[in-house]
Amino acid sequence: MIIKSAEYLISSPDWEKCPNPVWPEYAFIGRSNVGKSSLINILANNEKLAKTSGTPGKTQLINHFAINNAWYLVDLPGYGFAKRSLSQRRQWEQMIENYLRKRPNLVSVFVLIDSRHSPQKIDIEFINQLGEWNIPFSLVFTKADKSTQAEVSRNVKAFLNKMRETWQFLPPNFVTSTVKKTGRDAILNYIDELNAQFRAIA
DSSP: OOOOOEEEEEEESSGGGSOOTTSOEEEEEEBTTSSHHHHHHHHHTOTTSSOOOSSTTOOOSEEEEEETTTEEEEEOOOBSOOSOOHHHHHHHHHHHHHHHHHOTTEEEEEEEEETTSSOOHHHHHHHHHHHHTTOOEEEEEEOGGGSOHHHHHHHHHHHHHHHHTTOSSOOOEEEOBTTTTBTHHHHHHHHHHHHHHHHHHO
């Protein structure tokens, strides 16, 4: 897929205020500071599209971007340990759950996992929750340039093996580096395939 245009549309506090659900939609989510904004910018070929920050928890709303005037890319608030009040975290959790479970054109969720670490309980719990909600997802292992190839491979394998304890089938997974643009084409080609399936059904 060639990215010809990428445009910020709107930041919404609720799924009902999101753009008209006429295009296929792909949401990106992960723990705070997992490199989500950087990945979105690399995919969209626009380094200024999503706001990157050294401070975790900057994304607080449901952010929609129009890609090629054909599909939506959505930047969701991270889960984890952003320095916010308990009430605000619960508010975010409810907003995210409502969006994930009720947004009619959501095709798939890309769950970002930091490839520098062994499997984290919070990531596994979030993925299991998606499974309970029957929401399609794939895994994106980020920051592959920050560790050796052997360490990244070991952590990815450990994560997938952890999933095998409770999952019969594993989702698609991608290893990425925003520095080297590793994984960009694979993710965009996958989205291209899902877009074709969405339009065939529609």
